[in-house]
Amino acid sequence: MMKATTGLMSVGRAAELISAGKYLNIAGDEEALKQLPKGNWIGGTIPYFMADDGGVISRDRVFVNEIEVFGAAPSIRLLDVDSLPQICRNAPENGYTILVVPAFGPCHSSFAENAPNYEEMYMKPLIGWVAGVHLDDLGQRTPKVALGTTGELSDQHAVVIDVPLPAEKFARIDIVNLFKPGRGAAITFENTGFAAGDCRLGGQPANLADYLLAGKIDTRLPLVADYCGAAINVSIKAIDAAAKRVEFYAPVFPGVEYRIAEPLADYVSAFQSALPRIEGSITFSCNCILNFLYSELAGKRTGHITGPITFGEIAYQLLNQTLVYLTIEG
Amino acid sequence: MKADELLYQLLGVEAPWQIVQIRGDLGKDQIDVWIAQQTGRSGWFFGSKPNIPPGQEQVWRHINLGSSRCVIHSVVSTSAPPWNGQAGQPFTHAMAQLVGAMMRDGIKLQSICAILDITVADLWKFKHSLDSGKAGLADHAPAAATESDERKSRVADQDDPIWLKLLDGAVNIDIRLLSLKFLMTKLREQIRHITDDEVRTLKAYELHRFVVRHEQMLDHELSQLAKL
Numbered sequence: 001m002m003k004a005t006t007g008l009m010s011v012g013r014a015a016e017l018i019s020a021g022k023y024l025n026i027a028g029d030e031e032a033l034k035q036l037p038k039g040n041w042i043g044g045t046i047p048y049f050m051a052d053d054g055g056v057i058s059r060d061r062v063f064v065n066e067i068e069v070f071g072a073a074p075s076i077r078l079l080d081v082d083s084l085p086q087i088c089r090n091a092p093e094n095g096y097t098i099l100v101v102p103a104f105g106p107c108h109s110s111f112a113e114n115a116p117n118y119e120e121m122y123m124k125p126l127i128g129w130v131a132g133v134h135l136d137d138l139g140q141r142t143p144k145v146a147l148g149t150t151g152e153l154s155d156q157h158a159v160v161i162d163v164p165l166p167a168e169k170f171a172r173i174d175i176v177n178l179f180k181p182g183r184g185a186a187i188t189f190e191n192t193g194f195a196a197g198d199c200r201l202g203g204q205p206a207n208l209a210d211y212l213l214a215g216k217i218d219t220r221l222p223l224v225a226d227y228c229g230a231a232i233n234v235s236i237k238a239i240d241a242a243a244k245r246v247e248f249y250a251p252v253f254p255g256v257e258y259r260i261a262e263p264l265a266d267y268v269s270a271f272q273s274a275l276p277r278i279e280g281s282i283t284f285s286c287n288c289i290l291n292f293l294y295s296e297l298a299g300k301r302t303g304h305i306t307g308p309i310t311f312g313e314i315a316y317q318l319l320n321q322t323l324v325y326l327t328i329e330g
Numbered sequence: 331m332k333a334d335e336l337l338y339q340l341l342g343v344e345a346p347w348q349i350v351q352i353r354g355d356l357g358k359d360q361i362d363v364w365i366a367q368q369t370g371r372s373g374w375f376f377g378s379k380p381n382i383p384p385g386q387e388q389v390w391r392h393i394n395l396g397s398s399r400c401v402i403h404s405v406v407s408t409s410a411p412p413w414n415g416q417a418g419q420p421f422t423h424a425m426a427q428l429v430g431a432m433m434r435d436g437i438k439l440q441s442i443c444a445i446l447d448i449t450v451a452d453l454w455k456f457k458h459s460l461d462s463g464k465a466g467l468a469d470h471a472p473a474a475a476t477e478s479d480e481r482k483s484r485v486a487d488q489d490d491p492i493w494l495k496l497l498d499g500a501v502n503i504d505i506r507l508l509s510l511k512f513l514m515t516k517l518r519e520q521i522r523h524i525t526d527d528e529v530r531t532l533k534a535y536e537l538h539r540f541v542v543r544h545e546q547m548l549d550h551e552l553s554q555l556a557k558l
Contacts, residue, residue: 086357119449122513123543170547174508227515229505255519316512330546 003281004066007306008051011035014062018148023074023161025098025284026146027308028062029134033146033153036062041148042076042159044100044131045141048309050287055297055309059134063308065284067098068328072164078147078157081106088120092164096171096326098284099128099160102143103311107158112318113192113251122316125171127326128160129286130312143311169330171283173315176305176323177231178270181224181259184215189252196252197245209244212236220294222321223248223258234258235290235320249290249312250320267295268302271323275303278327285325286310340395341365341402341413342424348380351403361395365404365413390415390422391448399447419459420452429456439532450536454520454529484552485541492555493534497521503554507547513540 005017011032017024018039026033026043033043049056049063067074072092079087084107091097101107108130115121131143142155165171185202199208212219222233237247252258264270285307291297292309305325315324331339334349343349343365351364366380382405392400392413402422407414412424421429425446432442439457443450486492495501497517505511517533524530541548 082353082362083356086360090358116512116516117451119451122509122516123540125509172507172547228511228518230508230511255522256515316509 004068004283006065006282008049008056008058008061008063010061014064017064017066023067023069023076023163024148025065025067025100025161026062026148027129027131027286027310029059030141030144030153032060032062033144036146036148036151038151039148040074040076041146042098042100042161043146043148044102044129044159044308045144045146045153046129046132046308046310047134048132048289048292050292050297050302050306050309052301052306054299054301055292057134057298063306065307067161067163067283070164070166070169074161074163076147076149076159076161078145078152078154078159079107080157081110084111084158085114085118087160088118088124088126090162091120091124091126092162093124094167094170095162095164096125096127096173096283097160097162098326099126099158099314100131100145101128101158101312101314102131102145102155103133104143105155105157107156108312109194111158111314112194112312115317116253125173125326126314126316127173127284127324128314129308129310129324130314130318132289132311165328169328171326172329173324173326174276175230175313175315175319176271176274176276176325177233177319177321178264178267178274179222179224179233179261179321180231181226182221182262184260185211187211187223187258187260188256189254189258192251192253194249194251195245195247197243207244208246209239209241212239212246213241217260218263220290221261221263223252224261225256225258227256233261233320233322235288248320250318264295267291267297268300271302275305278325280327280329283326283328285323286313287323288313288319288321290321291323337363341392341400342411343413344411347404347407347411350380350382356401357399359397360399360401362401362403363392365402367405367407388415388417391420391425391452392422393424393428394447420455421448426456429453430460433457433460439528440535450532454524454532457526457529458524483542483545484556485538485545486555488535488538489531492558493537494521494530497530497533497537501558503551506550507544510540510544510548510551513537 024041027046029047030045047059133141144153144155145159146153188200219236222235225232235249237249285305313319313322313324346368350366353362356362366382368380386405390402392402406417415422
């Protein structure tokens with residue numbers, strides 16, 4: 001089988017792949033996606049990428065992941081907020097699903113808060129990313145997803161591609177998260193939410209905004225929780241000192257113990273050290289816009305892993321400041 | 331009888347309630363039905379278009395329509411028709427009665443899930459509400475174990491105590507598979523709050539099912555369990 005085509009490319013080259021009948025995941029600026037012909041692709045808006053030669057911002061090129069077909073054809077569809085909870089149940093018995101969700105829309109918040117309780121969650125591989133916009137366009141344009149089969153763009157729906165695999169192959173999803181829980185007090189919350197004020201610090205009632213401000217804590221550092229050995233981040237979006245509330249890029253959950261992450265001296269060198277040896281090729285991967293910005297990744301490479309730089313990463317559930325990737329084994 | 335009249339009869343929907351929307355595309359073998367009460371002018375045919383007030387919609391699983399799941403979207407009704415349910419509960423009154431009857435007959439929760447095609451999470455939520463309110467299942471003797479998987483496997487039987495030990499933290503292993511890390515975190519948090527032995531067993535079965543399904547990806551984890 002020929003090696004799948006993956007990388008940052010011109011709209012014209014992507015159009016050729018679409019016309020050849022390839023199944024594709026495509027990330028690009030809205031105007032670039034609009035130029036693509038109809039075909040077997042899903043997409044989302046974002047102009048930030050990790051390309052072969054390093055981090056780059058481009059409005060006229062798109063990042064393409066070709067999806068290898070092993071027999072049965074993948075299926076592509078839009079999901080609304082009501083059908084999103086069925087995503088894992090409807091996924092192939094053996095295979096994987098790529099999900100693209102537009103940031104700030106109803107699917108984004110619903111997925112973020114409820115995905116861990118979806119039927120069949122964690123039983124079937126689910127990976128994906130959150131579409132965004134150029135930061136200069138915030139407030140002027142909305143992030144969107146694209147259904148290639150019709151050319152429809154939507155800021156209200158999510159888009160998925162279900163990829164069946166033969167019995168001898170299986171999909172594996174993993175993450176690279178450089179952040180580790182720091183030595184500060186354990187932070188817990190009473191409720192699920194994208195914002196919080198009241199919390200418990202080391203078991204005592206406290207206010208998170210007060211804690212961050214009083215300690216002059218670098219809010220580029222995420223809250224990190226230990227999920228049975230997986231460090232899972234919740235990134236801090238803003239502190240409203242007057243309202244004594246902290247906004248996040250992903251929800252915090254009750255029953256989970258968070259700590260402010262240990263600072264990172266150099267993301268790129270730490271990434272190189274943390275990068276696992278990956279057998280075979282990566283079918284899909286993406287990294288976080290916050291890593292791109294905070295670690296100034298423009299022009300810098302993160303090993304051989306390339307892909308869109310996104311407003312959120314999905315490895316089963318919504319993640320922040322984390323690289324996610326999927327490989328096919330067997 | 332017209333097709334829409336049949337659906338009204340199957341669901342037991344009567345005036346002033348109306349079926350206002352039906353969708354068959356939200357899930358595999360699933361029919362979603364929105365039922366609303368007419369507001370404004372009274373009357374069955376001549377009132378204003380009924381709708382569900384924003385923010386008040388409840389979603390309940392109803393008795394299956396043939397082989398399809400039936401999901402009702404509506405608001406809580408004080409008259410408690412069978413297709414309606416309680417706020418925050420997973421099942422309609424009719425479905426709750428059916429599940430309750432099966433529980434009283436001593437049918438295993440796992441079997442109820444399979445027979446009615448309902449999720450463990452929904453059944454657990456329903457049972458939890460029963461336990462905290464008026465009913466319990468502790469007096470019912472467990473039914474016979476389900477048939478074990480005959481194929482060769484390194485995975486312990488679903489009734490092996492190792493699964494509960496993993497969930498309650500009595501046994502810890504190093505986990506490499508990301509999805510298992512997530513699942514274990516979720517199940518451990520749930521089991522901290524579960525005192526009912528049968529529901530704890532269901533959680534253990536959920537973990538067992540994951541391990542069976544992902545056996546070929548769990549060499550590292552299974553080799554540790556084999557040494558215990």
